Amino acid sequence: MENTCIWPHKDYIDVNQLTPELANYLMDLAEQFRQVNNRQVKKVPTLRGRSVVLFFSEDSTRTRTSFDMAGKRLSCDTFALGKSGSSLNKGESLKDTALTLQAMNPDVIVIRHSSSGAPKFLADRLGCSIINAGDGWHGHPTQALLDLFTLRRRWNGEFKDKELLIVGDIAHSRVARSNVDLLTMMGVKVHIFGPSTLMPAGVETWPVTVHKKFKEALEGKDAIMCLRLQQERMRGGLLPDLSEYSNTFCLTPELLRLAKPGCLVMHPGPIMRGMDLSAEIADSVESTILEQVNAGVATRMALLMALCTRNGQEISE
Numbered sequence: 436m437e438n439t440c441i442w443p444h445k446d447y448i449d450v451n452q453l454t455p456e457l458a459n460y461l462m463d464l465a466e467q468f469r470q471v472n473n474r475q476v477k478k479v480p481t482l483r484g485r486s487v488v489l490f491f492s493e494d495s496t497r498t499r500t501s502f503d504m505a506g507k508r509l510s511c512d513t514f515a516l517g518k519s520g521s522s523l524n525k526g527e528s529l530k531d532t533a534l535t536l537q538a539m540n541p542d543v544i545v546i547r548h549s550s551s552g553a554p555k556f557l558a559d560r561l562g563c564s565i566i567n568a569g570d571g572w573h574g575h576p577t578q579a580l581l582d583l584f585t586l587r588r589r590w591n592g593e594f595k596d597k598e599l600l601i602v603g604d605i606a607h608s609r610v611a612r613s614n615v616d617l618l619t620m621m622g623v624k625v626h627i628f629g630p631s632t633l634m635p636a637g638v639e640t641w642p643v644t645v646h647k648k649f650k651e652a653l654e655g656k657d658a659i660m661c662l663r664l665q666q667e668r669m670r671g672g673l674l675p676d677l678s679e680y681s682n683t684f685c686l687t688p689e690l691l692r693l694a695k696p697g698c699l700v701m702h703p704g705p706i707m708r709g710m711d712l713s714a715e716i717a718d719s720v721e722s723t724i725l726e727q728v729n730a731g732v733a734t735r736m737a738l739l740m741a742l743c744t745r746n747g748q749e750i751s752e
């Protein structure tokens with residue numbers, strides 16, 4: 436596998452570090468790794484001897500497992516640290532935890548944290564590369580990469596004139612924020628719809644069309660991205676009744692028929708069947724949910740490789 440790295444950044448904290456050229460560079464690299472992941476032997480020696488720490492102080496299934504798998508398939512050593520079972524629970528600060536990890540000379544720390552800005556805080560203070568695996572409400576920039584990769588494959592690389600609707604709890608969604616910025620940069624027209632109490636403050640400054648009615652919002656869409664209600668981030672009183680929410684905002688086959696034929700249904704997961712989307716939709720041919728999970732390994736392999744070879748060093752298998 437030949438690669439001349441054009442990636443310029445020490446860290447990956449926010450999709451605003453990307454340009455269309457850099458996003459396409461990562462997508463092309465991820466496509467090569469997708470093919471590696473489909474082989475019987477899913478491992479390349481590319482980053483042998485490198486160390487990646489997975490520092491997840493919030494729960495995760497997809498992101499943590501796929502970074503772990505991505506690192507191992509590139510022959511990195513990976514080390515997992517969670518809030519539970521670490522000295523964070525004894526009161527050690529984020530900064531001291533990170534300095535302690537850095538003293539062990541990792542090449543990359545992948546961090547998920549409930550505070551917006553925690554990955555940037557570490558990136559400004561540590562010499563190793565930092566990857567944001569989700570920080571508070573701020574961003575989930577690797578989710579946006581894997582969503583872009585999924586759409587690029589489904590749409591044969593054509594983003595211009597495509598229209599995507601994001602539905603649900605936009606206010607608490609770091610996935611929505613990262614996807615709005617990255618997909619808009621790639622030429623997709625992004626629309627949003629959800630309860631008025633779950634619209635973010637300042638939404639009028641976002642580069643999106645905000646809809647008030649689900650049926651209208653669905654018309655002409657090429658893809659719908661459903662979101663989970665992030666009840667763990669709600670301070671209460673935002674939704675009077677969950678069954679009323681699901682009656683209005685759950686994507687059903689009847690509603691999906693109002694979008695374009697062949698409209699894709701995306702979800703970053705974890706999905707709540709019957710709340711965000713119906714079970715029938717989740718298991719339908721239009722659903723890309725498991726393709727997105729699959730894309731997570733290849734895109735995170737691409738990102739780890741880009742960060743670890745960023746001085747233009749050539750890597751060959």
Ligand code: CP
Nearest residue numbers: 495496497498703704
């Ligand atoms: N999409 C996503 O971030 O899922 P996890 O919380 O399981 O990592």
